[in-house]
Amino acid sequence: MAGHSSAVASHTGNNLFLRVVAALSTLAGWCSAGMIVAAVAITCQMIFVRFVLNGSTVWQTEAVIYLVIAATLVGLPYVQRLRGHVNVDLIPISLPPRPRFYMAIMTSLLSITIVAIMLFYGFEYWHFAWDRGWKSDTVWGVRLWIPYLAIPVGFGLLLLQLIADLVAVLLGIDKPFGLEDI
Numbered sequence: 001m002a003g004h005s006s007a008v009a010s011h012t013g014n015n016l017f018l019r020v021v022a023a024l025s026t027l028a029g030w031c032s033a034g035m036i037v038a039a040v041a042i043t044c045q046m047i048f049v050r051f052v053l054n055g056s057t058v059w060q061t062e063a064v065i066y067l068v069i070a071a072t073l074v075g076l077p078y079v080q081r082l083r084g085h086v087n088v089d090l091i092p093i094s095l096p097p098r099p100r101f102y103m104a105i106m107t108s109l110l111s112i113t114i115v116a117i118m119l120f121y122g123f124e125y126w127h128f129a130w131d132r133g134w135k136s137d138t139v140w141g142v143r144l145w146i147p148y149l150a151i152p153v154g155f156g157l158l159l160l161q162l163i164a165d166l167v168a169v170l171l172g173i174d175k176p177f178g179l180e181d182i
Contacts, residue, residue: 009081009178011168011173012168032075035068070147076157081161089177097176109166129144
């Protein structure tokens with residue numbers, strides 16, 4: 001739907017759990033931004049080494065790839081907190097308040113279930129890399145548990161934010177889908 005949504009960042013009220021999760025999501029957003037800045041700096045260094053110094057690079061490309069992927073995963077809860085994910089709000093906007101509330105509960109529970117499954121398998125994948133000492137097949141040979149850690153961390157924090165969003169709607173601290181009643 002074209003246009004600007006009336007949804008705003010999730011509200012926390014005076015609820016300690018919601019405030020802690022919001023702080024964790026904000027911290028994750030800052031970490032994600034830091035990883036993007038680091039990836040850009042490493043890319044600039046790599047370009048300088050290759051084209052100015054005419055040298056070879058060993059670790060830079062792999063590091064940039066891992067940083068950008070980690071920034072994406074770790075940034076998920078911050079984007080969820082700001083309601084920045086793609087949102088088709090035609091149906092919630094057209095619904096009366098009560099059905100909108102039930103739809104928000106249903107979509108929240110479905111999202112929580114899917115992210116919990118992703119967290120479970122992401123943790124399992126990370127643990128395989130940790131337990132079996134997996135390394136990348138590159139000259140750098142990075143231990144893969146380090147970049148794979150972004151999977152359970154990102155999905156774990158996203159799960160917390162989704163649960164906080166559900167709690168805020170159930171307690172009436174936040175409106176379903178962040179939409180005010182018209």
